[in-house]
Amino acid sequence: xxxxxxxxxxxxxxxxxxxxxxxxxxxxxxxxxxxxxxxxxxxxxxxxxxxxxxxxxxxxxxxxxxxxxxxxxxxxxxxxxxxxxxxxxxxxxxxxxxxxxxxxxxxxxxxxxxxxxxxxxxxxxxxxxxxxxxxx
Ligand SMILES: O=C(CO)COP(=O)(O)O
Numbered sequence: 001x002x003x004x005x006x007x008x009x010x011x012x013x014x015x016x017x018x019x020x021x022x023x024x025x026x027x028x029x030x031x032x033x034x035x036x037x038x039x040x041x042x043x044x045x046x047x048x049x050x051x052x053x054x055x056x057x058x059x060x061x062x063x064x065x066x067x068x069x070x071x072x073x074x075x076x077x078x079x080x081x082x083x084x085x086x087x088x089x090x091x092x093x094x095x096x097x098x099x100x101x102x103x104x105x106x107x108x109x110x111x112x113x114x115x116x117x118x119x120x121x122x123x124x125x126x127x128x129x130x131x132x133x134x135x136x
Contacts (some may be wrong), residue, residue, distance in 0.1 A: 003031065003032050003033050004031075004032045004033070004035055004076040004077065004124075004125070004126060005032065005033040005034075005035065005069070005074060005075055005076050006029070006032045006035070006075075006076060006077050006078075006079065007034075007035050007066045007069070007075055007077070007078045007079065007080070008022065008031070008035070008036040008041065008044055008052065008079050009032060009036055009037045009040050009052070009062075009063070009066065009079070009081070009082075009097075010042055010080070010081040010082075011033065011058070011081065011082050011083035011086070011088060012039075012042050012083070013083050013085070014081035014082065014083050015040060015043055015081075017081055017107060017112055018040065018044070018079070018081045019043060019044060019047055019048075020112075021079075021081075021112050021115055021116075022044055022048055022050070023047075023048060025116075025119050026048060026050065026082065028116060028124070029043070029050060029119075029132075030050060031125065032076075033046055033053070034050055034051065034052045034053065034081065035051070035053040035054075035055065035069070035075075036052050036054060036055070037054070037055055037056070037057055037058045037062035037063065037066065037110065038054050038056050038058075038060070038062055039058075039059035040058075041053070042054060042055065043055035044084070045130075047051050049056065049065055055097055056086070058090055058093065058094070059088070059090040059093075063090065063093040063094055063096070063097045064093055064096065064097070066078070066097060066099045067093075067096055067100045070097075070100040070103075070104050070106050071100060073104070073133065075106055076106070076107075076111070077106065077107040077108070077118065078097070078101055078106060078107070078108040078109070078122075079108075079109050079113065079115050079118075080097065080098070080108060080109070080110055081110060081112070081115075082098075082110055085114075088101045090135075098110075103134070104133065105131045105133060105134060106131070107131065107134060
């Protein structure tokens, strides 16, 4: 069975929440290929020992790199704890990444509560479940 590829991304004020969430669900996450934006990925790798493929930092193009994975059908889910209370210089990239999840029907969780529900779904690790991809 091929492993799921998951992206982990958080804005600075949300990194503690994502790290706590990752620790809570580490038994599932260690069965997956993990990728992340630069700072988030580095933090998770150093704090948990999980292997995380790191792209560039978000403001330097990391969100767009993860968007490219989605466009190439190489990402199974995005966990993106973005910050609704602080403006990001790369807000267009943030919006573009979230938009591509909708374009390509990729599950995306932006809060710990949603992330809990997604990752504990019986469908999450089921080899029989594949989200329907649009036929453009
Ligand atoms: O800015 C980000 C997502 O938009 C995250 O980037 P970092 O993980 O490098 O902080």
